[in-house]
Amino acid sequence: MHSAVRSLALACSLLTIAVADSFAETADVIYHGGDVVTIDDRNPTAEAVAIKDGKIIAVGKKADVLKLKGENTKIIDLDGKTLLPGFVDGHGHCMYVGVQAASANLLAPPDHTVKDIADLQAELKKWAAGATAKKFQLILGFGYDDAQLKEQRHPTRHELDEVSQDLPVLIIHQSSHLAAMNTKALELAGITADTKNPPGGVIRREKDGKTPDGVLEETAFMMAAVKVLPKMGEAELDSLGVAGQRLYAANGYTFAQEGRSNAVLDKTWMRLAEGKKMLIDVASYPDLTFSDTPFGIDTPWYSKAMKNGYRIAGVKLSFDGSPQGKTAFLSQPYFIPPHGQQSNFRGYPTVPAEEVNRKVALCYEKGWQFLAHCNGDAAGDMMIGAVKDARAKLGKGKDRRDVMIHCQTVREDQLDAMQEYGLFPSMFGMHCFYWGDWHRDSVLGAERAERISPARSALRRGMIFSQHHDAPVALPSAIRILASVVTRRTRSGDILGAGQCIDVNAALKSLTLWAAYQHYEEANRGSIEVGKLADFVVLDKNPHRVPISELEDLKVLETIKEGKAIYNAR
Template sequence: MTITVFAARRILTMNPSQPEATHIAVRDGRILAVGDLEAMQAFSDTQWDERFADRCLMPGFVEGHSHALEGTMWEYPYLGYFPRRDPDGRRWAGAQSLAAVQVLLREQAELLPPHQPLIAWGFDPVYFEGARLDRRRLDEAVSDRPLVILHASLHVMTVNSAMLELAGLQRHVDVEGIMVDDDGSLTGELQEMAAMHVVFETLGMNLFETVGAPETLWRYGRVARNAGVTTITDLYNPLTDEGIAALKAVTREDDYPVRLVPAMAALAWPVDEGIQRLQGCLEQGNDKLHFGSVKLMTDGSIQGYTARLKWPHYHDGHANGIWNAPPETLKEMVEAYHQAGLQLHIHTNGDEAVELMLEALEGALVFWPRCDHRHTLQHCQVIDHAQLRRAAAQGLCLNMFANHLYYWGDIHRQRTLGHERCQRLEPLASARRLGIPTAIHSDAPVTPLGPLFTAWCAVARETATGRVLGEHERLSVRDALEMITLGAAYTLRLDHLVGSLEIGKFADMVALDRDPLASAPDALKEIRVTATVLGGRVHEAE
C-alpha cells in the first residue's frame, strides 16, 4: 500500500516522548511514523502531501461531552442570548430582551402553516431581569398554535397556554417540575425530564430521540469537522433499534468525517433492559463507532436553578434544584451498571450531586472492585477540594464544562454561586495537581462546539464581561490542549487509538492556521481550523 507523508510547519503530537515533529507518515488509515524529513526518507513508494506545509498539525480534537442534538436544533429558530452561527454559516443574532424574544417568535410563527406547533430553542432566562418568561408572555407573542421554548440548558422548557391545554398538563400537576403560581395555576415552565416528557409525548416527537435520524448525524458531523473535532460524543443517546441502525449506517460511510461515541441514556430504559441493550451493542461498532458507555443524569443545571447544591445552596436564596430520579434509585443504577462492567458518564452539575455519586461509586467499588473503570463525572462545576481528593482516590475521571466560565460566569458570581464558589468554578488546575485524568468540553448545543474556544476558557478563565474567575485554577496552553485531545480520549477509553499522534494510532489530525504554542494565550479562541484528517482522509473545513 502507498504511504502518504504529510508535511507541516510544526506538528504538536501530544506524545510526551516526542512532543514535536514536522512530518507524519500514514498507511491504511493509521500512523506509520512521526518525525522529521530524514525519518520519512526511510520509506519507499511514498506520496507526499504538502497542503499543510504552512500549517500547524495537531491530533484531531476529541469532544468528550456533546450531543447530536446539535444536528437537530438548527431545524428550529434560535433564541439564545449570544449570537451564534448555524452549520450552514448563517448568523443568528439571538435575543437580548423578552420583547425581542416575542418579536422573533411572531415572525417565525408567520412562516408556519396554521396551527402547526412552533418549537424554538436556546432561551436563557437567567440573563433577563424581572419577570420570568411564562405562558402569559408567550401567549402575547403566539396564541394561535402550541408553542414550546427549550431553554439553553436543555433541562427546562416553557410552553404557551395552547400547549398546556393540548397536553392536558393541568391533570399532571403532581409531576415534579411542572411549575405553578402561588394560586396553583400553571406557569408554563417545565423543569427536567419527567415534566418535559409530557409535552414530547403529546407532540408525538421527542427531541432527545431525533439524534437517531441520519440527517441529524450528518449535520452533527459537519459541525464537528468545521470545529476541528475528529472524535465526538453523543452523551445522551436513547439507543433505540432505529437509532442504532442509523449510527451504524452513517459511520460506515467513507465520507463521514468523525468517529462517534454514543453513551446510552440510562433513564430511558429499565436497568436490566438497559444493561442488556448496551452489552448487545458492544460488538456492533466499527472504526468510527464505539459503543460501551452509559450516561446517568442526576441533577439539572446551575443557571436553570435545577442543579443540586450543598449548603448554603443558591447564593440568591433560590430553592435547591431537582433530582432526575430519586437519589436511592440513582445509586442503585450506578451499582448495577458498574457491576455489569460498563463505563459510567455521570452528569453532576452541583456539588450535592457530586457528593451523592461519590458515595454511590465508593460503595460499588468496595463490593465490586474494578481496575481502570474510568467512570467519569461530567460537568462537576463546583466540585470542592475534599471531593476532588475522593475522586482521585477512587480513580475517577473528570470532564469539566469550561465554557461556563465565559457564558455564565458573571451570572454565577452575582446570583447563583457568589464570589467564593466561583473561584473554584471548574477547578481544572486543582484536578491536574491531584493527577486526576481530566477533559474539558462544550456540551453542544448548550454552547457552541469549539474545542479551541473551550481551551481558551480554561486558560483565561474570563467571563463575557472580561472578569477573571479563579486565577489560581488557570491552565497553561499546553495543558488545555492536552485536555481537548489525549485527556478527553482517555475519558472515552480511546486513548490507545486517538488523542495523540503516535505510531499505530488512527491518522486523525486537525490543521490550524496558527501554532497555538507559538501564539499569545489569548489568541487561542481566534485560531482557525482549515481542515481535518480522519484516517488519512482529508476533510476541508467550510
C-alpha cells in the same frame, strides 16, 4: 504517578515499537510545512507526518519522513498552519446538535443576536414562516438563556402566545434542563393548574400558585416535550445525525459522544453506521435512569471497538440538573434562589439516593462504564457514596473509568475521593465564559463561583481530565473551551478564579489525549503518534505561539478523518 498517566505512557511506548519498521512503507499522504503539535510528551513537535491506509506511519524530521514518498504519495504543504490531533468530545449530544441546527437560533451574543424577549419573539416568528414549522405544525427554538436576556427571566406562556396561539411553541433553555411553552403547547402536554409536579421536576406557576406560567424544569420538561415534539421518520432522523456530525467536524472534532441516548437515537446511529454514513466516530451512552436494560446494551454494538464509526460505550446516569438554571443539587443554598423558592433552596436530585446506589451497583455487576451527570456538589456526594458502597460489596472491578460529568462545584475533598476511587472528571470549564458572571452574581456568589470547574486543583493532584462543551448546551467549539479554561475570562471580561487557570498544554490534552483515555481510546487517537488513526485538525495558528488573550480567535481550517478531509473552510 497517577495510574491513568502510567497507562498512557505504556500505550505510547508500545506504539513506538512500530516506528523503525514504518520506513519500509510508502506513504499515501505526507504533511509538512507547518507546526505539528503532537500531544506526545516524548516528541511534542514534529516537522512532518506520513500516513497510510488511514493511520500514521511516521512522525518526525521532514527529511526522514519524506523518505516514505512514493510515486503516488500526495504531499500537502501546511503553508505555515498548525496540525494537531483531531479533538475528542469529552461530553456532548451529537444528535441533539442536529436538532439545534434545525431549530430557531435563540442564542445570545457572541453566538447569535438574542438579547431580550422581543428579539426572542422575532426569531421565533421568522422561523415560524419557514418550511419546517409548517411541515411539523410546531414552532421550536433552542438556546434561550434567562441569564443573558435583558429581562433576566424566562419568557412566559403569554409572551410565547404572542408568537402564536394556533401552533404550539416550545423553546428549550440553553442548559437543556428547562423549557418554556405557550398555552397551546401546555394543552398538548396535558399540563393544567391541577397537574402536580413530577418527581425530579417542577412546573412553575403564576402568582396564584396554581396556573402554569409556561416554564418547566427537568423531568416536567422532558415528559411534556415527548407529547409536543413531532414524530419523525427514519430519513428525518438520519438527517439530524448527519447535521450533528457536520457541525462537530466544522469545529475540529473527529470523535463525538451521544451522552444520553435512547432507542430512537441509537437506532438512528446504527442505521447510519450500517449504511456507512458516519462522518466521524460516535460513542453512545444509553440512559440507564428509566430502565435497567437500556436499548442496545445487549447487542454487538456494545463494544470497545468502533464498527463503521459507531459503538455503544456504556451507560448514562443523571443525578441533578443545571446550575445556571438553578436546578443543580448543592450542599449550600443558591446565592439568589430561583422564582418561587425560599432562601434555603439547594436544588434537588433527579433521582433518590437509594436509586442512585442501586443503579451504580448494577453498573459494577454488569461491568458497564457509566457517565454520571453531577453539576452540584451534593449530587457529587451521591455518586461518590454509591461508588464506595458498590466497591465494598462487589469489589473494585477491572480498569474502571467511570466519569463524573460536569464537576461544576466539585469540592477539594471530593477530588481526593475521586482520585482514590479512580473516578474520571469531565469538566465544563467553558461555563466560565458563558455563565461565569451569572454564577458570581446570582447562582453561587463570588467565593464559590471562583472554584467552578476546578481543573487546576485536579492537576495539582496529578489527575487527568477532559473538558467538554455539552453541545448543544454550547456550540461544539473546542476553541472556546481552550480559551475559557486557560484564561477563565467571562463575557463581561472578568477573570473568574485565576487560581484555577490551566496552561495551553494541559488544556489541549484535555481536548485530545486525556479525553481519548476517558473513552478507552488512547491507543487509537488523541495524539499524533505512529500506529494511531490519522485524525487531525488544522488551525490557522499554533495555540502555543499566540497570546492567551487571542486563543478565542483561533480558526479551524480543516478536519481530517483517517486521512480524508471531512471539513475544509479554505
